[in-house]
Amino acid sequence: MISFELNGDKVTYEGDPNMPLLWYVRDELNLTGSKFGCGVGMCGACTMHLNGQPVRSCSTPMAAANGARVTTIEGLNSEAAVAIQQAWQKLDVVQCGYCQSGQVMSATALLENNKQPNDQDIDMAMQGNICRCATYHRIRAAIHEASDTLAKEVS
Amino acid sequence: MFIEQLQHHDSVMHNISRRGFLKTLGIAGSGLVLGVTLPSFSPAYAAESGNGEMNLFVSIDESGEVNIICHRSEMGQGIRTSLPQVLADELQADWERVNVVQGLANASYGSQNTDGSRSVRHFYQTMREMGASARTMLEQAAAEKWGVPVEEVKAIDHKVVHQSGKSLGFGELAAAASKLTPPDVASLVFKNKQDFKYIGKGLTIVDMHDIQTGKTQFGQDVHMEGMLYASIVRAPVVGANVLSFDKDAALKTPGVADVVAMPERSFPVGFNSLPGVAVLASNTWSAQQAAKKLSIEWTQHENQSHDSGAFLATLQERVKSKGKVQRSVGDAYAELDKAENTVQASYSVPYLAHATMEPPAATAVFKDGQMEIWACTQTPQSTQNTVAQVLGLEPSQVKVNVTLLGGGFGRKSKPDFSVEAAILAKHSGKPVKVVWSRENDIQHGYYHAISAQHYQAGLNDKGQVSSWIQRSAFPSIGWTFSGNTNEPQSWELSLGFGDVPFQLPHLSCESHEATAHARIGWIRSVCNIQHAFALGSFVDEVAVAADKSTPQMWLELIGEDANIDPGQQGFEFSNYGETLERFPLDTKRLKHCLNEVIAKSGADKPTAANEAWGVSVHRSFVSYVAVAAKVKVDNNKVTVLEMHSAIDAGTVVNPDRVKSQQEGSMIFGLSIALLGEISFKEGKVQQSNYHDYQVLRMNQCPEIYTHIIDSDAVPGGVGEPGTPPVAAAVANAIYHASGKRIRDLPVKNHMQV
Numbered sequence: 001m002i003s004f005e006l007n008g009d010k011v012t013y014e015g016d017p018n019m020p021l022l023w024y025v026r027d028e029l030n031l032t033g034s035k036f037g038c039g040v041g042m043c044g045a046c047t048m049h050l051n052g053q054p055v056r057s058c059s060t061p062m063a064a065a066n067g068a069r070v071t072t073i074e075g076l077n078s079e080a081a082v083a084i085q086q087a088w089q090k091l092d093v094v095q096c097g098y099c100q101s102g103q104v105m106s107a108t109a110l111l112e113n114n115k116q117p118n119d120q121d122i123d124m125a126m127q128g129n130i131c132r133c134a135t136y137h138r139i140r141a142a143i144h145e146a147s148d149t150l151a152k153e154v155s
Numbered sequence: 156m157f158i159e160q161l162q163h164h165d166s167v168m169h170n171i172s173r174r175g176f177l178k179t180l181g182i183a184g185s186g187l188v189l190g191v192t193l194p195s196f197s198p199a200y201a202a203e204s205g206n207g208e209m210n211l212f213v214s215i216d217e218s219g220e221v222n223i224i225c226h227r228s229e230m231g232q233g234i235r236t237s238l239p240q241v242l243a244d245e246l247q248a249d250w251e252r253v254n255v256v257q258g259l260a261n262a263s264y265g266s267q268n269t270d271g272s273r274s275v276r277h278f279y280q281t282m283r284e285m286g287a288s289a290r291t292m293l294e295q296a297a298a299e300k301w302g303v304p305v306e307e308v309k310a311i312d313h314k315v316v317h318q319s320g321k322s323l324g325f326g327e328l329a330a331a332a333s334k335l336t337p338p339d340v341a342s343l344v345f346k347n348k349q350d351f352k353y354i355g356k357g358l359t360i361v362d363m364h365d366i367q368t369g370k371t372q373f374g375q376d377v378h379m380e381g382m383l384y385a386s387i388v389r390a391p392v393v394g395a396n397v398l399s400f401d402k403d404a405a406l407k408t409p410g411v412a413d414v415v416a417m418p419e420r421s422f423p424v425g426f427n428s429l430p431g432v433a434v435l436a437s438n439t440w441s442a443q444q445a446a447k448k449l450s451i452e453w454t455q456h457e458n459q460s461h462d463s464g465a466f467l468a469t470l471q472e473r474v475k476s477k478g479k480v481q482r483s484v485g486d487a488y489a490e491l492d493k494a495e496n497t498v499q500a501s502y503s504v505p506y507l508a509h510a511t512m513e514p515p516a517a518t519a520v521f522k523d524g525q526m527e528i529w530a531c532t533q534t535p536q537s538t539q540n541t542v543a544q545v546l547g548l549e550p551s552q553v554k555v556n557v558t559l560l561g562g563g564f565g566r567k568s569k570p571d572f573s574v575e576a577a578i579l580a581k582h583s584g585k586p587v588k589v590v591w592s593r594e595n596d597i598q599h600g601y602y603h604a605i606s607a608q609h610y611q612a613g614l615n616d617k618g619q620v621s622s623w624i625q626r627s628a629f630p631s632i633g634w635t636f637s638g639n640t641n642e643p644q645s646w647e648l649s650l651g652f653g654d655v656p657f658q659l660p661h662l663s664c665e666s667h668e669a670t671a672h673a674r675i676g677w678i679r680s681v682c683n684i685q686h687a688f689a690l691g692s693f694v695d696e697v698a699v700a701a702d703k704s705t706p707q708m709w710l711e712l713i714g715e716d717a718n719i720d721p722g723q724q725g726f727e728f729s730n731y732g733e734t735l736e737r738f739p740l741d742t743k744r745l746k747h748c749l750n751e752v753i754a755k756s757g758a759d760k761p762t763a764a765n766e767a768w769g770v771s772v773h774r775s776f777v778s779y780v781a782v783a784a785k786v787k788v789d790n791n792k793v794t795v796l797e798m799h800s801a802i803d804a805g806t807v808v809n810p811d812r813v814k815s816q817q818e819g820s821m822i823f824g825l826s827i828a829l830l831g832e833i834s835f836k837e838g839k840v841q842q843s844n845y846h847d848y849q850v851l852r853m854n855q856c857p858e859i860y861t862h863i864i865d866s867d868a869v870p871g872g873v874g875e876p877g878t879p880p881v882a883a884a885v886a887n888a889i890y891h892a893s894g895k896r897i898r899d900l901p902v903k904n905h906m907q908v
Contacts, residue, residue, distance in 0.1 A: 036439075098513045
């Protein structure tokens with residue numbers, strides 16, 4: 001049996017341990033904020049946090065979640081996450097929105113690890129998240145915006 | 156049931172407050188509801204009935220909540236915000252009290268096919284009329300309640316105010332207003348531009364909060380109790396059918412409920428499902444795993460000899476000789492012989508796939524003779540009609556719910572995936588969600604056609620163009636629906652080819668045959684992709700030959716300010732389904748965009764030695780866009796540093812969404828220019844996922860600047876016109892930075908990107 005913490009709640013699972021975390025969360029728990037984009041970890045739409053680190057849940061087997069703390073977009077509420085979401089809104093980042101929960105998850109993880117990322121840091125952290133609508137430069141600007149907000153709150 | 160019908164040019168307004176119709180839309184029927192009838196729209200890309208009856212709606216309930224129906228599909232272009240904001244402005248409504256309700260498939264709306272960059276173009280005026288009508292009725296209701304002349308009252312901020320200062324809220328007036336006769340559309344008074352509160356403002360999109368918090372529902376997100384998840388293995392060669400498969404191996408996989416052979420198919424492919432085998436399981440993973448065990452053998456089909464490389468070579472050879480003349484003036488060939496100097500070049504663009512972030516998905520339930528579908532579709536009506544036709548139902552037995560779309564770009568205006576879900580739902584008797592994988596999406600799309608172009612120009616001793624010949628060859632979208640079309644259609648050649656905006660005394664535009672070997676479809680900006688690439692590149696080449704700047708060459712070729720009618724030179728110009736009177740091909744606007752982008756970008760200023768600017772300009776979807784791109788080339792590696800565009804799309808409803816569409820469509824164009832290529836070997840698509848069908852990522856994304864040209868002209872298209880000029884601008888910049896001319900896209904086949 002696999003058990004772990006999902007968005008603060010304990011969950012248990014007894015099926016195929018090779019099933020990707022994404023399909024368990026989407027199909028069995030009906031939490032559909034994490035999106036299916038490629039199934040091979042190439043697009044980032046399925047990004048979740050596993051013990052605070054961003055992972056591509058489409059390529060993360062259930063076995064890897066055992067005993068872990070998993071956060072999806074539905075459970076995201078950290079200070080960095082709020083700053084990211086506010087900045088997204090302020091700069092009208094999204095277009096179709098399908099990739100955006102993955103973008104928000106990756107961007108939040110970036111700011112939680114690095115409060116003052118430069119453009120290169122942002123490109124490094126975000127290049128695994130494809131946006132076919134191409135909201136990239138607004139995402140870049142919004143991450144800087146959120147970073148500034150967090151810096152002000154500290155000072 | 157209509158209280159009255161009033162006709163005025165295009166539209167007829169009805170008061171439909173008491174019609175049961177609205178109940179099916181999930182809106183309370185009390186209060187004021189207006190509908191409007193529109194004439195049929197010429198279906199630009201899809202065969203479907205455009206004969207509409209009831210169309211767009213606004214309703215106000217007694218609490219003052221305003222519901223505005225969005226009958227168009229949202230796929231990132233912001234239409235669920237832009238059209239309602241037009242109506243709300245004329246209504247004098249408080250935007251905070253407006254709900255946007257997604258319209259179901261219904262022929263009464265007229266065409267709901269959300270492609271061709273026409274939602275605002277076709278519905279801007281209608282939305283203003285509906286808003287103004289509702290406002291007028293609310294004012295009349297207030298005047299009657301107070302027993303004062305209507306001239307003494309005025310709607311403002313969600314209420315009607317009398318000159319004495321007393322006021323009544325929209326909610327308090329809704330019931331009384333609903334009993335009134337709608338005003339004559341001709342009598343409506345519209346707001347002046349300077350009084351616009353929402354039109355022309357960058358309102359935040361209505362779905363913003365839900366998107367950021369993962370609460371939205373896309374096609375892939377639909378969930379129903381007892382639902383089965385379907386994974387389908389489809390024929391790898393178009394035309395092949397299933398010969399045999401291992402049903403038992405798939406059935407033994409845990410979680411699998413059923414294995415179903417999809418119906419055999421022949422031509423035309425249309426919007427129908429593809430042949431193959433479906434696995435139905437209790438979750439997506441089980442279905443996908445079992446699908447790998449099917450060991451399907453396929454029947455033979457001649458398309459299995461299709462090799463895109465060899466096919467392109469054939470097209471490239473063909474366009475070197477004279478083709479079928481589509482537009483001509485003077486004698487381009489005789490003038491070419493007399494020319495002091497001649498330039499010629501051939502260009503090609505490969506097959507392209509949409510690769511929307513959300514792969515296609517549809518959920519269907521068949522119960523008591525009724526089919527209900529939830530799908531990320533750009534076209535609920537052709538979903539309804541195609542499903543009805545394939546399953547032998549009446550359209551009235553098929554209800555189509557439109558979810559949000561995780562990107563569309565034309566892929567989701569083909570309802571094949573909904574047909575699959577409907578077939579499987581009818582077969583199983585349970586709700587079925589068909590989940591396309593990325594591999595399914597890349598390998599079973601409706602592809603942008605592979606193409607070859609050839610251009611020739613003759614120059615006189617002053618470096619002026621005296622003769623111009625251009626040719627194009629590509630498999631037609633028409634084949635998808637006819638099964639036998641074997642040459643470009645005039646409406647396809649109307650996308651940046653036969654409408655070349657030059658006033659030259661000697662010109663010949665010609666097309667050549669090309670057979671289709673795959674499902675051919677439309678992708679963002681359609682044939683403008685190859686035509687703008689070839690034209691924009693060739694103008695640059697001619698400029699180099701004439702020792703002139705590229706903008707100078709464009710201005711010479713375009714000539715005097717004029718409205719060009721390609722029909723006068725024999726071309727059957729479809730002009731995006733619009734008349735030339737309403738949407739002329741206006742060379743002044745084209746030149747203005749070009750001049751503006753150069754002024755704003757500084758593309759005429761010197762650069763570092765290994766850097767350069769490239770420019771191009773193109774009219775499409777009745778809007779005008781010029782692009783300037785700056786690149787750096789280091790050891791055969793290309794970096795795009797910045798891109799600017801100037802867009803004249805006429806009147807702009809939501810400038811921020813126009814800007815975001817420009818940003819998105821230019822990067823879409825940059826993906827095409829640098830990376831995009833679908834290839835076929837033995838009739839099968841060679842690519843399968845984002846590793847080998849690459850799209851632009853953040854680290855490759857240049858700075859982008861959008862300059863919107865202020866205009867009071869009728870609104871033009873916005874979602875697509877930013878794409879066509881990009882590839883030529885980038886290829887020209889690469890040439891000027893490195894001396895290397897890219898004539899066959901994508902750039903990655905020639906240089907590091």
